[in-house]
Amino acid sequence: MRVLLAHALTPKRRRLTRVLEASGHSVSEVGDPVEALERCRAWAPDVALIHVECCGDLVCAIKSDPVAYGTAILMIERPGLTPEQAAEGMRSGVQDYLVEPVSDGEVLTRVTAAGRTKELQLELVAQGARLEALLREDALTGLSNRRAILTQLGGMVSAARRHGHPLSIAMLDLDHFKRINDRHGHITGDQVLVAAARVLGANLRAEDQLGRLGGEEFLVLLPDTDVSAAAHVAEKLRAELAGARTKVPVTVSIGLATWDGEAPEDLLHRADEALYAAKSAGRDRVMAATLHGRT
Template identity: 35%
Template sequence: MPARVLVVDDVLANVKLLEARLTAEYFEVVTAMSGQEALDVCARAQCDIVLLDIMMPGMDGFEVCRRLKADPATHHIPIVIITALDQPSDRVKGLEAGADDFLTKPVSDIALLARVRSLTRLKMMTDELRLRAVSGHQAGMAAVATDTILDNGLNGRILIVDDRAASTERIQTALRDTHTVDVESSPQEALFRAAETEYDLMIVSLGFTDFDALRLCSQARSLERTRNLPLLLIAEQEDTARVLRGLDLGVNDYLVRPIDRNELVARVMTQVRRKRYADRLRTNVQQSMELALTDSLTGLYNRRYMETHLETLIEKASQTERPLALVLIDIDHFKPINDTYGHDAGDEVLRQFSTRLQSSVRGIDLACRYGGEEFVVVMPDADLSVARAVGERLRRNIAAEQFPVSKGVKKIDVTISVGIAMRREGDAADTILKRADEALYQAKRDGRNRVVSDAA
């Protein structure tokens, strides 16, 4: 699906010109003739990037930009200001309003298309993260949006890669009051430093005499540890072709010498904010995955995860002809604990039991909460004697020390019953679980607080 570009300008001729340029490159173009119309289009999620004029009647482009970036529903949409205004102060004002770039008319087709492609590519990557985060953990998305809007882009950690002392000193001076700034004169060492340190931005000079700085950018994009690190190029006036090539390689932004201090500060803040936004989305996605796989009360893997992975472990054990044990555990008389001490106390018991469970099993074992007060431990490469030894160790560990509840005011005795089943040739997951369940109920019938195997 082609990227959808919103062109905003109150001059029809300008709109038609940009529309023709973009359509020829197979972009889908939406147009708006006023600031309010642009806000309405964006609110309906009908664009991937906004090309925005500044001088419009009513609501000017700066205000449109500020409103889009202040709205949680639209703050992630890239905005490129395209205007006849050409003063450094105008660029800084646009960047401070939240624009991702500021291009002065007349804009070459090559530069415009390279920027649009670069920013829409970034937008689509962000959209994928947003979709995964929203579908998995809706509650966390509001916090992500709020934190991003309130983020001032300050206190980032910046790595400057440049072998000219005078150049790095000017950049350091501009940034050191608001960011932590490191300098590396060797591009090869810079890659190692970027991979080992959590930087928010790497600023790369194109002025190396004996090294192609774009190679460093390409390498940074190919490494897992630096793939998402924003890159900002420092270029000379004659470096246009290399800058465009850098954008194709995944460079996020660039500045042309002589560098305006305020513009540098504004562009760095934008990249730091974008990096933090993407990091928050990735964290949200990771939390969503963990919530889908783990039990929120105990922190153990949940039943869904266990059932998915049990089949895989059984298949592997069958292929290698290695033993596999399944241990099913039930906390004895758990309902009376809830009835006597309350459900909060029952939850405390479950959490403490899970901690003791994890300390009693082997590192390769898969410990899960099966449901309620039942737990499962899948033990690869464990014969019956090993499984019984682990089951007995856990049983003694639970019975030996009382469980403090009600913030430690009360302590209660807890015991468990354990059923063990060994994998047999041709067993499916539900077959082993059923035999472990039968062994568990035998342990309960025999008086609880004991370990029984289906082979007994």
Template identity: 40%
Template sequence: MVFDWEMPGMDGVEVCRNLRARHSDRPAYVILLTGRSSKDDVVAGLDAGANDYLGKPFDPDELRARVQVGRRFVELYDELLETQRALEVQARTDALTQMMNRRAVLARLREEMGGNGAGESALCIAILDIDHFKQVNDEHGHVTGDAVLCEVARRSEAGVRPGDVVGRFGGEEFLVLMPGASADEARAVLEGVRRRIEATPIEYDNHPVHVTASLGGTSAIPGEAEDEILVRADEALYRAKALGRNRVEMAA
């Protein structure tokens, strides 16, 4: 953008200040034209938010060159912004399954629990663990094991309600968040996920692999810490394993 210092209604310096006061992911590149040449005026213009300063009378070729510099600046800024956004997504995404990673899903849990005060909506969570996953890796190899993880992730996400969240918790475990769900509603959702996982073998490289999953769920208690609800879900998962696997257990 090119502004003249002297403009009717609002001068170029005031326009710069207003532009910089707006919060934008893509700030404008501003060249300020003026017949003023004192150091104080130059400083005032730059302090107001101008990126460049050109005295009048100006050479049109010089102005074009400075506009080109501004265009390159904006292009580089856009590239930097794009890279930053990609890195932010990467930091929240599990590289294998392309779902939320542990850090992201725990951050989401903290957000949900922050609104779980007295009188607020219910929240249920569950930890899902693929049964005998080590055996899958030992018998079929880690490449097949990775394919199993990806398919279990897909089936889990397909089995939950709109608004529910599934993230990879670590290894062969996934964390399921069900905002607004009662314990009975959560059990029904988790049973649906469990059935989806066991329903058909997972095919990879012409090798069908039949897997099941155990799930331990619990309801959030208003005011409790993140670790407390995770411990209860883990205890329910342990009980599901102890009772024969391929089942859903809810903490009391």
């Protein structure tokens, strides 16, 4: 692993370096706290082994730095370290202490333990991110799932109300999707859903949001988009999907609704009614809702 060794006394620093390198660690030596912080930022060590005389505000500087904060810190202290001092240091970000005189075996043991602890912490963070993704992502398409996209809708309605900006939404339903599953099988149906999600996402702006409500239904959130602009976007999505080379040709019906001061669930209801009208009118078309649900 990578070990940054910060020690003001060159002979002791060199001895510790030899011990660590003999065990296979890559060591970078520094003699003052300023250089130590710069090396942490540039080199990203796994562990920083810091002598108290070379510390200053280095621990706080490392832990508050957006790049270096992940470095595990071991402090070499003089004899007489009190429990109160140790506790204060650990609150500041010190992971463990070595009290002089320090043996070679103790240095190796503590450095190895600190590195392993950091690896475990990184794995916990990664697992947390994976769990968060499972909670928010649709497993098949990778889009926001129903819960996530509706949460985003609530946030966008709040923003539209606060700033007075337009907001439109589009509810999409793949036409005759049950027929695709029945004739070609669910594996093909899944492939069509994934392809449809890819086509839709490729034709939206970065600030737009796309989610899968469930089954063959999708929801598109269009911030800062009035009714005429939303109609243009929806028609583009309809045409792109109709012309896409999916496993089985597919079309889409789209219901549009532009926010007019109502709650998110009411806005969603109007889009759903417009979608129903589009399907009743023959599918493969876009219908826009009015405030009172007339299309």
